[in-house]
Amino acid sequence: MKFPELKEGELLPLAEAFYTIQGEGYHSGKPAYFIRLGGCDVGCSWCDAKETWNPRLYPPTPVSEIVNEALKYPAKAIVITGGEPLTYPLDRLCILLKNEGFEIFLETSGSKSISGRFDWICLSPKKKKPPVNGMHQLASELKVIIETEDDLLWAEQNRLLVRNNCFLYLQPEWSKSKLILPVIIDYVKRNPIWNISLQTHKYMNIP
Numbered sequence: 001m002k003f004p005e006l007k008e009g010e011l012l013p014l015a016e017a018f019y020t021i022q023g024e025g026y027h028s029g030k031p032a033y034f035i036r037l038g039g040c041d042v043g044c045s046w047c048d049a050k051e052t053w054n055p056r057l058y059p060p061t062p063v064s065e066i067v068n069e070a071l072k073y074p075a076k077a078i079v080i081t082g083g084e085p086l087t088y089p090l091d092r093l094c095i096l097l098k099n100e101g102f103e104i105f106l107e108t109s110g111s112k113s114i115s116g117r118f119d120w121i122c123l124s125p126k127k128k129k130p131p132v133n134g135m136h137q138l139a140s141e142l143k144v145i146i147e148t149e150d151d152l153l154w155a156e157q158n159r160l161l162v163r164n165n166c167f168l169y170l171q172p173e174w175s176k177s178k179l180i181l182p183v184i185i186d187y188v189k190r191n192p193i194w195n196i197s198l199q200t201h202k203y204m205n206i207p
């Protein structure tokens, strides 16, 4: 999909932006300003942000405006998420955020080519649209969503492609959590290279 109206990333389809606590993965517990971009063509059945899939629903917003909003909050950590944020060139947004001294964390399925510069990349690969070549090597953190036991094999296939120092997380799919969490706990105890990531923001009842 091409988006000429976004002027090479001068504008981005902003679904929502909010200040909260990162609930998942390595930075769990850290206050951060979330920038959620609309648009994703991966189509995970359990996606908890389905409302973001259609980018046309969201106003093309100047990145300078997005950054000015972020500056209103005390934390200097930004999470860029979606949707699939790499649907768009993120260079301009990242440059402006860096100029303001933000640390930038990206949440991505890796299904599109990289753009922008990040302090941390959380790669959450999806079977329906696997990461593009080279993406695994950029990941600071690999976070695999586990819905069924079969997904553990998918996790291992992805683990073989990341760097040695990449942090490894298995995260239960929220709606199947009760069933699958005991399987994950047992697996991680037997394979301690992995850690468990929980969606703690859902337990805290925050976005």
Ligand code: SF4
Pocket (backbone or CB within 6 Å): 040, 041, 042, 043, 044, 046, 047, 048, 049, 050, 082, 083, 084, 109, 126
């Ligand atoms: S990649 Fe992320 S945003 Fe896209 S469908 Fe899957 S869970 Fe939803």
